[in-house]
Amino acid sequence: MDGGTAAVAMAVEQPAHGQIEGPLPLPTKLLYSISSLGAEALIQSRAAWLLYFYAPPADSGLKELLPIGLVGLLLAAMRIVDSFDSLLVGWWSDRTRSRLGRRLPFVLAGAPFWAIFAVLAFFPPADAPVATIAVWFALTTELYSLFATVAGGPYEALMPEIARTSRQRLDLVSTRVYFGVAGAAVGLVASGALVDRLGVQGMMVAVAALALATRYLGVAGVWRRVDRDQAPATLPLKTALKATFANKQFLAFLPTFVLFQTGLQMLTGMLPFYARATLGVDEPGRWVALLMGVTVVSVLLAVPVFGRLAGRTSKRHAYRRAMLLTGLAFPMLAVAGFLPGIPPLAQVLAAMALVGAPMAGVYLFPAALTADIADHDAALTGQRREASYFGAQGFVEKITSALSPLVLAGLLSLGNTAADPLGVRLVGPVAAGFVLLGWFLFRRYRLPDDVGAAAAGPLGHPPVAVAVATTADAAAGPPPEMVGGVRADIEPMGSAVPLSRPLPRPSMEECPIARDPRTDSAAAGSPLASRFTPTPLTRLQARIARRIVLVLSGWVFRFQVQPIGLEHVPPGEPLIVAVGPHRGWLDAFLVMMALPPGPRPWFFGSAEALLGTWWRRAILRLFGGIVPVSTVGKLNREALETSVEILAAGNRLVIFPEGWGTLEGPAGEIGEVRRGISFLAARSGRRVLPVGLVGTRKLWRGKELPVRIGPPLPALAANADRAEAQAFADAIHAALTAILPPAPPEPADGKKPWPWLSTLLD
Numbered sequence: 020m021d022g023g024t025a026a027v028a029m030a031v032e033q034p035a036h037g038q039i040e041g042p043l044p045l046p047t048k049l050l051y052s053i054s055s056l057g058a059e060a061l062i063q064s065r066a067a068w069l070l071y072f073y074a075p076p077a078d079s080g081l082k083e084l085l086p087i088g089l090v091g092l093l094l095a096a097m098r099i100v101d102s103f104d105s106l107l108v109g110w111w112s113d114r115t116r117s118r119l120g121r122r123l124p125f126v127l128a129g130a131p132f133w134a135i136f137a138v139l140a141f142f143p144p145a146d147a148p149v150a151t152i153a154v155w156f157a158l159t160t161e162l163y164s165l166f167a168t169v170a171g172g173p174y175e176a177l178m179p180e181i182a183r184t185s186r187q188r189l190d191l192v193s194t195r196v197y198f199g200v201a202g203a204a205v206g207l208v209a210s211g212a213l214v215d216r217l218g219v220q221g222m223m224v225a226v227a228a229l230a231l232a233t234r235y236l237g238v239a240g241v242w243r244r245v246d247r248d249q250a251p252a253t254l255p256l257k258t259a260l261k262a263t264f265a266n267k268q269f270l271a272f273l274p275t276f277v278l279f280q281t282g283l284q285m286l287t288g289m290l291p292f293y294a295r296a297t298l299g300v301d302e303p304g305r306w307v308a309l310l311m312g313v314t315v316v317s318v319l320l321a322v323p324v325f326g327r328l329a330g331r332t333s334k335r336h337a338y339r340r341a342m343l344l345t346g347l348a349f350p351m352l353a354v355a356g357f358l359p360g361i362p363p364l365a366q367v368l369a370a371m372a373l374v375g376a377p378m379a380g381v382y383l384f385p386a387a388l389t390a391d392i393a394d395h396d397a398a399l400t401g402q403r404r405e406a407s408y409f410g411a412q413g414f415v416e417k418i419t420s421a422l423s424p425l426v427l428a429g430l431l432s433l434g435n436t437a438a439d440p441l442g443v444r445l446v447g448p449v450a451a452g453f454v455l456l457g458w459f460l461f462r463r464y465r466l467p468d469d470v471g472a473a474a475a476g477p478l479g480h481p482p483v484a485v486a487v488a489t490t491a492d493a494a495a496g497p498p499p500e501m502v503g504g505v506r507a508d509i510e511p512m513g514s515a516v517p518l519s520r521p522l523p524r525p526s527m528e529e530c531p532i533a534r535d536p537r538t539d540s541a542a543a544g545s546p547l548a549s550r551f552t553p554t555p556l557t558r559l560q561a562r563i564a565r566r567i568v569l570v571l572s573g574w575v576f577r578f579q580v581q582p583i584g585l586e587h588v589p590p591g592e593p594l595i596v597a598v599g600p601h602r603g604w605l606d607a608f609l610v611m612m613a614l615p616p617g618p619r620p621w622f623f624g625s626a627e628a629l630l631g632t633w634w635r636r637a638i639l640r641l642f643g644g645i646v647p648v649s650t651v652g653k654l655n656r657e658a659l660e661t662s663v664e665i666l667a668a669g670n671r672l673v674i675f676p677e678g679w680g681t682l683e684g685p686a687g688e689i690g691e692v693r694r695g696i697s698f699l700a701a702r703s704g705r706r707v708l709p710v711g712l713v714g715t716r717k718l719w720r721g722k723e724l725p726v727r728i729g730p731p732l733p734a735l736a737a738n739a740d741r742a743e744a745q746a747f748a749d750a751i752h753a754a755l756t757a758i759l760p761p762a763p764p765e766p767a768d769g770k771k772p773w774p775w776l777s778t779l780l781d
């Protein structure tokens with residue numbers, strides 16, 4: 020992973036400047052969080068009533084100002100244009116130096132215009148032609164979004180500065196969720212009642228005034244806690260963007276809340292139509308208020324549940340569980356109100372309650388996770404860039420959420436009345452698809468809860484990341500090690516910014532890893548085994564993948580795979596499988612076919628090759644058991660951590676110990692075995708199983724392909740020195756050389772059918 024984890028790298032803890040380990044002062048927590056009340060009220064009321072105001076349903080009796088398709092198109096276009104503001108404002112805020120610090124000038128100047136243009140969007144010119152109203156709509160919407168970013172992005176970026184420990188952050192975001200839920204009640208529940216009393220325009224004036232007042236209250240609450248002396252970031256825009264979007268933890272988290280918001284915006288915009296279609300009411304305002312009131316109560320009741328879940332497990336686990344449950348709940352709205360024999364109102368209220376409960380967890384964690392990612396970035400870049408991360412999140416959120424009005428308008432065009440509710444029914448399942456996609460993508464996120472305390476360091480002065488190495492290595496200054504052909508060093512893969520200071524190399528004893536993860540109690544409670552722990556689903560996937568390979572090999576390509584030495588494979592034992600020589604694309608598939616199906620073999624593959632085309636990515640997703648790692652450019656530490664992780668979970672790890680770039684080596688000769696495999700054997704405590712191949716460089720249909728397996732070699736001692744590690748690598752080289760099978764015979768007639776198989780997957 021980008022930046023590493025405790026398995027191979029660690030952070031040297033230093034006390035953060037001004038860091039308070041106890042809870043935040045109550046006035047600070049309440050006043051900072053109260054801004055969420057006004058902001059959420061404004062956001063949700065606009066989302067609920069903007070489309071309805073400009074393009075009401077045909078049976079509502081209201082005048083249509085713009086066609087529904089045009090409104091959706093304009094909203095999508097304006098969100099795409101405005102998305103770039105988030106990147107620029109975040110970068111600008113990080114680089115700002117003023118007597119008020121880096122954030123407050125933006126909030127103070129932008130908040131009034133944010134409220135003004137929120138109101139003006141609901142006051143189009145009277146009796147104007149459609150073109151004029153469309154221009155007014157686009158202009159006010161764009162300016163509202165711009166100043167929402169100016170006033171909101173830097174305000175969000177204050178949170179990691181105010182709350183610097185994981186406990187403080189979770190406590191603060193919990194309070195913000197409560198105020199945010201109250202804001203949703205104002206924006207959706209109270210706004211419905213206000214619409215019936217004051218009309219849509221009067222409602223928007225009241226909500227915008229509330230948003231402005233609570234934002235200034237929030238500024239007052241943190242006025243004395245803002246670090247006005249924080250050094251501004253100095254990265255140029257292009258470098259800053261590259262560093263932000265190279266952070267793998269950020270890329271794992273980024274799509275999740277964005278996709279959730281997209282689905283939620285669809286459901287929110289659908290509610291007035293939903294109330295009319297399911298309940299058959301003429302005045303949807305009060306009924307929308309009732310539905311959202313039930314959801315709000317459900318969210319409030321569920322917030323402490325997810326808070327306790329995070330305390331027992333982690334923010335990561337609780338957030339992913341909430342995403343899954345939300346995705347499963349959204350489709351209930353497709354059938355609620357339409358089932359016979361049950362009062363429609365009872366169905367709808369029950370569905371809204373079930374939808375609201377898991378949403379509490381989705382709202383609870385994103386700000387704290389983004390703050391952790393900003394701390395993680397500071398350890399990589401040496402600079403505090405919170406606003407850049409919140410801005411990048413806003414950028415992608417706006418780009419992606421531009422889909423929601425288009426998708427919603429398209430669905431509602433299929434039917435949005437009580438007589439024809441097809442489009443209304445489809446919104447829930449489609450929104451669920453967005454949420455479940457976010458849940459699936461979040462599985463790659465790996466930061467621990469305490470990253471703020473362990474990695475943040477003094478503001479502007481992050482700790483030093485250090486890599487595992489031996490004392491002898493530190494003295495001799497050797498070249499980087501190789502594991503599975505991947506260089507393992509201290510520089511994070513894909514980082515665009517060098518680390519800020521030289522990195523010391525501790526001894527093996529300073530960074531212990533369990534000798535045998537199957538029995539070591541510390542390893543049993545470690546997160547290392549989580550990603551690769553076998554489940555019934557992954558076991559089934561592995562068996563299906565192996566069966567597909569066997570069918571293609573035997574029935575289509577007619578390869579004659581001949582495994583020799585299967586008696587040397589210990590049943591059920593996790594092993595490091597050292598394969599050589601590596602001379603063709605078929606090598607990994609041969610090992611998959613020759614070895615017994617369990618434990619599952621995992622392979623490293625070149626990310627540049629595997630992810631380069633859509634069909635390779637499709638094969639990767641289908642087969643599983645393949646970990647893409649970079650083989651060019653920056654040094655890659657991730658392969659080391661992933662190797663230990665795979666073995667700790669009870670799997671087999673298949674590596675080609677000659678390293679990358681050996682496909683053109685001598686066909687019947689083992690190249691130099693890198694010492695990385697010695698490091699891995701010492702750290703994991705696993706034995707090494709040698710497997711020899713031959714004849715995979717030139718292929719044809721029907722070719723004989725012998726695979727010979729030798730006796731496993733014992734694991735290297737954990738305290739082995741440099742000379743012992745080299746001797747172990749030499750022993751693996753000798754074992755592979757000894758078991759190399761003879762070259763297969765050529766066809767008797769000299770004809771080689773399907774010679775293009777040699778480059779099939781190149």
